[in-house]
Amino acid sequence: MATSELPVDADSLRSEVRDKYRDVALxxxxxxxxxxxxxxxxxxxxxxxxxxxxxxxxVESFAGVGDPFAMRRLEPGERIxxxxxxxxFDSFCAAWxxxxxGHVVGVDMTPEMLDKARRNAALVGADNVEFRxxxxxxxxxxxxxxxxxxxxxxxNLCPDKHAAFTEIRRVLRPGGVLQFADIANGTPVPPGAxxxxxxxxx
Amino acid sequence: MLEEVxxxxxxxxxxxxxxxxxxxxxxxxxxxVHGYTFMARKPD
Ligand SMILES: C[S@@+](CC[C@H](N)C(=O)[O-])C[C@H]1O[C@@H](n2cnc3c(N)ncnc32)[C@H](O)[C@@H]1O
Numbered sequence: 001m002a003t004s005e006l007p008v009d010a011d012s013l014r015s016e017v018r019d020k021y022r023d024v025a026l027x028x029x030x031x032x033x034x035x036x037x038x039x040x041x042x043x044x045x046x047x048x049x050x051x052x053x054x055x056x057x058x059v060e061s062f063a064g065v066g067d068p069f070a071m072r073r074l075e076p077g078e079r080i081x082x083x084x085x086x087x088x089f090d091s092f093c094a095a096w097x098x099x100x101x102g103h104v105v106g107v108d109m110t111p112e113m114l115d116k117a118r119r120n121a122a123l124v125g126a127d128n129v130e131f132r133x134x135x136x137x138x139x140x141x142x143x144x145x146x147x148x149x150x151x152x153x154x155x156n157l158c159p160d161k162h163a164a165f166t167e168i169r170r171v172l173r174p175g176g177v178l179q180f181a182d183i184a185n186g187t188p189v190p191p192g193a194x195x196x197x198x199x200x201x202x
Numbered sequence: 203m204l205e206e207v208x209x210x211x212x213x214x215x216x217x218x219x220x221x222x223x224x225x226x227x228x229x230x231x232x233x234x235v236h237g238y239t240f241m242a243r244k245p246d
């Protein structure tokens with residue numbers, strides 16, 4: 001991974017990001033500087049049918065920044081990779097769309113998020129979803145496996161976005177689609193502030 | 203960057219006021235940070 005020109009140390013950033021999202025997994029009700037949970041899913045415009053009736057643990061650690069399904073709904077039978085799947089809310093929304101003939105692989109680097117996602121899969125009885133430990137920059141998925149890659153609020157946390165997008169391209173089949181939500185800043189962040197780890201972790 | 207790594211048909215959706223009312227809203231406003239949705243395709 002080419003990290004020599006990054007404004008922050010990639011390992012420290014990963015470790016800070018893990019700490020932050022460990023908290024979001026274990027203490028979703030604590031104050032975070034971003035919205036979380038069912039309130040957030042509604043705020044971002046997710047359909048009520050996906051949000052209203054899911055058990056609280058399934059949605060309480062949701063920390064997305066937009067609705068990755070807003071521009072295109074998934075189709076039955078599609079194979080999906082959810083990069084930075086957190087506690088799994090988007091992976092389950094994907095699973096409901098692709099149905100029993102489809103399959104969803106969620107990938108995350110934070111063990112507490114993975115544990116919670118796996119418990120949540122059991123809770124909602126999602127048999128077509130699995131969660132794997134890994135990095136966005138090194139996805140544990142075979143070349144060309146996915147019809148669609150989704151992601152929500154994750155690429156902005158990656159110190160090497162070029163590596164993450166290259167990896168996403170690798171796991172997509174030819175003609176496959178990347179649909180994701182993320183944050184972007186309209187005002188340039190000054191170089192000094194770019195080294196503030198806080199600005200990256202959320 | 204998406205085109206740089208070989209994606210085509212890159213498009214983006216509506217701007218979303220992701221941080222409205224959140225504790226981090228002030229910092230988000232300072233740098234005009236919003237949520238966006240994006241779509242792109244790997245060529246056939
Ligand atoms: C803002 S949360 C979003 C989680 C989920 N997509 C959602 O919408 O609720 C970011 C997630 O990405 C994971 N993450 C951040 N950087 C990552 C990386 N480089 N590789 C894998 N996972 C990463 C974190 O562990 C966390 O679970």
